[in-house]
Amino acid sequence: MEAKSIKTDFKLIVENVRNQFLLIASNEPDHFDQRDMEMVKSNDWWTERFVKVNNGNERDSLNQMLNAFRWRKSFGVNDRALNDAPHEFIKGAAMFPHGFDHKSRPVVYLRAKMYQKIQRLNTIFQQFATGIIEHVDRLAGRKGFVVVFDSTGMGWRNFDIDFLQFIHQLFQHYYPCGVRSYIVYNLPKMLRPIWKLSKLLVGSSIRVFHFCNSAEELSQFIPNDNILYYMGGESYDDFTEYEGSQGAPMARQLAPKLGYSKEEVDKFFAMFEEQIRDTEKLLEPTKKR
Template sequence: MSIKESIKRHRNEVQELRHCFLTERYAKQPELYDECDIQKLRSTDWPVWRFLRTERYNAETALEKLDRCLRWRRESDINYKRGEDVPKEFYEIGGMFTYNEDRDGTCVIYMRIKVNLKIARLNRYIKDFMTFVIDRVDQRTNESGFVVLIDLTDAGLRNADLDLCSHLIHVLRFYFPEALKHCIVYNLPWILRSFWPVVRMWIPNRHQHLVRFANKDEIQDYIDSEQLPKYLGGRCKRRFAEPPDGCRSVREISDNWGFTGDEIDGYLQIFEPHINETQRIQCLD
């Protein structure tokens, strides 16, 4: 059964949950919610149905999850974050980006783990960027959802980040339920295989089937070579690490983040080799 068919089938439950939220939660404390989200909830069924579906149509727990998500959206100001507010280096390193669609026509979000260097002071901003990318894709795709491709090519223990992985799972479960169509773990090296049993414990049993493993011979079972970036063996030459117009460098916004010039210079010295490599692989013929 398609999502649209399921929404239609459960229309009464969707309407009841919407009414319950608006009268029992929103009407009593409207300042806790963003009007952008409330308007979507009033006018479309998907933002309501997704919480019913993930809670197996338990209206009571669905209400709590919906309320929690909408409060988070207001507290985080996620609706008002802009791509150009992110330092251009976050884009140029190519750690997380959207690209072409998979064989089912679903948007794919790529994560290149080899450029995750686990710098504690940057952890918050990297998580915020991850959440921002997912939110923009979610708003664009709605019930069509998206695929996450975790590229572990050349990744090692220095890149393994259970905290970041936990954050990704948490965000997908509680703030974007039912959006993930599947997650492709690409080129998992043997040295990182011991992490999978830990990560698997964080994923509910009924969602574990969404994780698929693929190597270079199997990736095109999911994504056609014409849609796959050149650096992954595909034929698509479209650049993937391009900052939006108006992006400033991390040096220009360092004061907003509370970093000194020396700190920024130190971080850039670490990241610049990876930025340079990313720019090089974007230009593969």
């Protein structure tokens, strides 16, 4: 009886928070996206997740939800498709969705070796990362998703506190209760001390972190036929080709829209050529099949 009461109370809190949110949002049309409001009306999870992360506190749940949806409007989350990102980002594969874990939750991969901080490209890379998380989060719903940090070949130059803080914002503030577990794959021993800082920044408890150094260990969480071939698994999929990624324009085509000069494109995006070559080498077995 007590358990039923708790469940009923939680449902009422979700309903109250949603009603308050919709009332405030309807009075501030310039700060909220109408598409998001329709999503909140039709999908309980988009309110429930904020109530859950705030342990049922109505005021805190509402405030976080309002801040998250104001951000979605200001950041243009609904205004971009995955293939609006530069072709070079997609083919460099610093971040991509692929397959599912044993609990049928979608998986997002971050290849740390491929990441390098370029101040001029920060915003566009954040938009790219947000697009992937938005895609996977919608696919996952209340089941949530898994994040694999592939640390193979990672060095100190790939460690960027600003990007980790942005990821923290996404997972903790804008998509709360979306990530069900983090899997850290093949982390070099010399970098393990800094992982404590990383865990603080992404705001996760230690129980949802798993360290794996082989495909065998990874297969405890992800089916072997979903683990990519280059990681020792049986999936020969081209991980640079995923739903919504086709037809992405080259950086040079996007330059005027993004406000970059030809010289800036040549300077910054030339750095991605090495990443793309590295990724293509990993895909060679796929192309031979």
